[in-house]
Amino acid sequence: MTDLAVDLPGLKLKNPVMPASGCFGFGREYSEFYDLKKLGAVIMKAATGEVRYGNKTPRVAETTSGMLNAIGLQNPGVEKIIETEIPFIAAYAVPIIANVAGSSLEEYVKVASAFNHAESVNALELNISCPNVKEGGIQFGTNPDMAAEVTQKVKEASNLPVYVKLSPNVTDITAMAKAVEKAGADGLSMINTVTGMQIDLDNKQPLLANKTGGLSGQAIKPIAIRMIYEVKQHVNIPIIGMGGISSAEDVLEFLLAGANAVAVGTANFQNPFACPEIIDELPAVLQKYGFDSVKDAIGKGHGV
Amino acid sequence: MTDLAVDLPGLKLKNPVMPASGCFGFGREYSEFYDLKKLGAVIMKAATGEVRYGNKTPRVAETTSGMLNAIGLQNPGVEKIIETEIPFIAAYAVPIIANVAGSSLEEYVKVASAFNHAESVNALELNISCPNVKEGGIQFGTNPDMAAEVTQKVKEASNLPVYVKLSPNVTDITAMAKAVEKAGADGLSMINTVTGMQIDLDNKQPLLANKTGGLSGQAIKPIAIRMIYEVKQHVNIPIIGMGGISSAEDVLEFLLAGANAVAVGTANFQNPFACPEIIDELPAVLQKYGFDSVKDAIGKGHGV
Amino acid sequence: MKRKVELVVKSVDVIALDTFEMTLVNEYVAKTAIPGQFLHLLVDGHTLRRPISIANVDRNNNEITILFKIVGDGTKQLAAYKPGMSIDALGPSGNGFSYEGKLNSVLLVGGGIGIPPLYNLGKTLKKKGIKVTAVLGFQSKEHVFYEANLRELGKTYVVTNDGTYGYRGFVTSVMDQIEDFDTYYSCGPIPMLKAVTKQLQDHSGYISLEERMGCGVGACFACVIPTDSHGGYKKICKDGPVFAADEVVL
Amino acid sequence: MKRKVELVVKSVDVIALDTFEMTLVNEYVAKTAIPGQFLHLLVDGHTLRRPISIANVDRNNNEITILFKIVGDGTKQLAAYKPGMSIDALGPSGNGFSYEGKLNSVLLVGGGIGIPPLYNLGKTLKKKGIKVTAVLGFQSKEHVFYEANLRELGKTYVVTNDGTYGYRGFVTSVMDQIEDFDTYYSCGPIPMLKAVTKQLQDHSGYISLEERMGCGVGACFACVIPTDSHGGYKKICKDGPVFAADEVVL
Numbered sequence A, B: 001m002t003d004l005a006v007d008l009p010g011l012k013l014k015n016p017v018m019p020a021s022g023c024f025g026f027g028r029e030y031s032e033f034y035d036l037k038k039l040g041a042v043i044m045k046a047a048t049g050e051v052r053y054g055n056k057t058p059r060v061a062e063t064t065s066g067m068l069n070a071i072g073l074q075n076p077g078v079e080k081i082i083e084t085e086i087p088f089i090a091a092y093a094v095p096i097i098a099n100v101a102g103s104s105l106e107e108y109v110k111v112a113s114a115f116n117h118a119e120s121v122n123a124l125e126l127n128i129s130c131p132n133v134k135e136g137g138i139q140f141g142t143n144p145d146m147a148a149e150v151t152q153k154v155k156e157a158s159n160l161p162v163y164v165k166l167s168p169n170v171t172d173i174t175a176m177a178k179a180v181e182k183a184g185a186d187g188l189s190m191i192n193t194v195t196g197m198q199i200d201l202d203n204k205q206p207l208l209a210n211k212t213g214g215l216s217g218q219a220i221k222p223i224a225i226r227m228i229y230e231v232k233q234h235v236n237i238p239i240i241g242m243g244g245i246s247s248a249e250d251v252l253e254f255l256l257a258g259a260n261a262v263a264v265g266t267a268n269f270q271n272p273f274a275c276p277e278i279i280d281e282l283p284a285v286l287q288k289y290g291f292d293s294v295k296d297a298i299g300k301g302h303g304v
Numbered sequence C, D: 001m002k003r004k005v006e007l008v009v010k011s012v013d014v015i016a017l018d019t020f021e022m023t024l025v026n027e028y029v030a031k032t033a034i035p036g037q038f039l040h041l042l043v044d045g046h047t048l049r050r051p052i053s054i055a056n057v058d059r060n061n062n063e064i065t066i067l068f069k070i071v072g073d074g075t076k077q078l079a080a081y082k083p084g085m086s087i088d089a090l091g092p093s094g095n096g097f098s099y100e101g102k103l104n105s106v107l108l109v110g111g112g113i114g115i116p117p118l119y120n121l122g123k124t125l126k127k128k129g130i131k132v133t134a135v136l137g138f139q140s141k142e143h144v145f146y147e148a149n150l151r152e153l154g155k156t157y158v159v160t161n162d163g164t165y166g167y168r169g170f171v172t173s174v175m176d177q178i179e180d181f182d183t184y185y186s187c188g189p190i191p192m193l194k195a196v197t198k199q200l201q202d203h204s205g206y207i208s209l210e211e212r213m214g215c216g217v218g219a220c221f222a223c224v225i226p227t228d229s230h231g232g233y234k235k236i237c238k239d240g241p242v243f244a245a246d247e248v249v250l
Ligand SMILES: Cc1cc2nc3c(=O)[nH]c(=O)nc-3n(C[C@H](O)[C@H](O)[C@H](O)COP(=O)(O)OP(=O)(O)OC[C@H]3O[C@@H](n4cnc5c(N)ncnc54)[C@H](O)[C@@H]3O)c2cc1C
Pocket: A061, A062, C038, C048, C049, C050, C051, C052, C053, C054, C066, C067, C068, C069, C070, C071, C072, C073, C074, C075, C076, C113, C116, C117, C209, C210, C211, C212, C213, C241
């Protein structure tokens, strides 16, 4: 028997695979395809202090082996999420990670605090890296001091473990990781999307209404692997890895790079069964490459 | 007749398409496939002060819709290049851009100066962004002050127009562009490769001997387009655009984003005729989207 | 539980300039699809699926027809599929047209590649004994398709923008010639839908919308359309693609 | 001028565990290829081409045979090609084996999927009246291929690492049984080549090398091999893949 379980702060995962934030809504849609209790955990779509409509459409574009999105944090607001969405997911008895977004320190703290009285939420993913909000979200994700500050404030306000989600759009990802670790982060989540653009030849303007969008999907996997590998050498907190995962082999590559668990985003769109299929294939892939458990494989790409 | 000509500092290009540095050697190999005078210009492989062997192999890996390389600036040294390589390309009467690399200010200046007495070199591409050299090349590419310093020193030493080649591995590409423009750069060249990694599941270690490598090819096109579009809004010097170009439509997308000319790298490996085929197809693609010349299309993705 | 299905290509035919008719075989889709729903098709080598409306259903033979126009790489590849090959799809997806209540006559207003779902609807309504009138708009003569199919359902007006076939102008140009009807159904480009809903604002009507999609199932918020000016929205892939004309803000 | 060619697949057969023999038709390649050269094959959807050695040439019928083992996505896709499909390739690429001067007898030492170019060479040499002896190494019985083909050329020793077929051990284990020869030719994994060149250091010999390639034509410096310890190098794709055994540092 291959052991898929992983223990992370606040999260007892029966397997290391979870849908990535924003790519799975609040679980309702994919629950019509399969039983969500199959999942290691569910990472919910970003929550903000108030309801947000998000950006104008078009909000997505396809790129070679990837896609751009500029959804713009559309969500019903944290209170509504707690009230109507969490009970739905919780019914599947699957660990829940709430993705916390905002455009000011106060908003981050407000959202994080709100989850204190939400039953069934096991951890927070602090989204300091959403590139698609004009009003500021992004500075938190690119400046180590601001990242540390928001991490610390959220840690003070929250009684849940906090995984800080890092943006790849930085010169020095290790500096960001170390800053939030020092500020008290319980874990990291990486990577968010890479800022990109597509220009529509017919209309002669950026295809996305927001002009730029976040690049995700298989195209960015090498960037994610590099960043996780680098960060792993400098921090001692666990990493939830993501960026282009679409197979159990990809999961193993992330584990070897140093991820302790993984999230699957864009692949859900291509194949709604991506997560359960990866979970089913993981034991055979681990065995094929000589591992009896997920734990065995974590960080094993770093040599002895 | 569609007019493909573009005039850039030091470069009278009959068409805007040139092979990218490092992807075309010094022209000899591809000259066995087609007549190099077809090209807008040739950008030579990086030159350093002395001969360099480069990194250990494996030096390349394939990724989804892209590749990683860590060649490590292997080249015969600037003097040898001037003596044996330039005359070969010059015989094709095609403009030549020399790619200047180094691991210290002094080396950059030395290499740039050496090209002063090389006939037939029309411009320099200052490679401050090669991610595959341990000894320092990369800081020049990620720190605006250092980038400005090396640009200024090279400008002082050289009698050729200098195009500074920017790295995408930065938080703020516009700051880099503005810094080198202020320091006297005649143009920009962007983007170099995105740092990435692939882990070999069999050997459980990074596949490249150098561990990390530069990601190129179609996967990175949205990143290149975004950066060129952004930089175009803040600088007044021309941009040679590159990153994932493999068709005439791609060239038009780069022109709309703000590139004044383009370079084709990885696509040469898949199709040795990539450059001449793109040049042949460009007139029809320009016409299809309503342009009578390359000049007309430059920057037209920015609206009115 | 929702499904991912495999459809087997039976035939692919060109029916107008860059426009193809493809017949697919799949029992589940043929038995369950209602007019207005779409298939979310996976085309090899593409990250995102392509939404294509169901244009006709033959429940007896488990066949579904789709019509599509080549606009980019995905539809180009689709046009090159050969009989016997299979296509992975999510669907039937979305909510179809509403035709509850007492209806005696309907007007279908379709623009170009927006016509396919209306044909499927028209056939169904005609079977119910409802009178169908159709206005079909195309760019020019070589784009015209399915005119005969629609004529079988009822009086049909064809309009081309350049006047190379039928009436010259827009679908709205012929509306004053049309006898009254209970409800209209429209699908086509947004400018057309705006003109149609404006001109027919006194009628009840339904429109089918297009938007670029991520998931196609309601999870990613890519395909929203505002329902008012203060943050209300619907998802085209899940709540639509068909909406009551007054339900959304174009 | 160098060429990009289209080869038409004539047949694809499995000849050992995960190992395939593919026959391709192309006049230019069949007429010009020499033993030791390779084809740089474009497999749909892949950024980089795959180098595969030419294992046999039938000049009369314009046929080329390649043998390959499935090790990843590219070779897996290649194995799924059907007769009639065509493959884009650069080639014949690289420099082949040297067999100038007076040669009476040669030894071929091949490991696994390194055997194909040696077969092509052996056939050519035998036609010239040169005596051929071969040592073929495989992991185990189910990997063995082309034994009969090699036996037609001369005395052939088969070795498996696990002893499930032929001799047990490595190719070097049987070398003391081999009669003397003028020159040896070897191709296989680097550890094998190291052992072979060491054991046969008193003989002249040629080895064929593998390395991950970018361009496959000499332009990108991906596939270099050192020729000494102070910066000398050769490019495997252009200067090789065949080198004199003492020309490169393994
Ligand atoms: C509900 C619905 C039903 C549709 N029904 C039909 C139909 O019956 N026949 C038909 O020909 N077309 C239909 N379309 C439009 C069709 O989806 C697009 O033409 C198609 O996706 C273009 O793909 P491509 O790869 O050829 O173009 P590309 O431009 O290369 O596609 C790039 C990306 O943009 C998306 N895209 C481009 N145009 C559209 C569009 N108009 N709507 C939505 N996404 C788009 C693609 O899906 C893909 O993700 C429908 C769209 C929707 C939303």
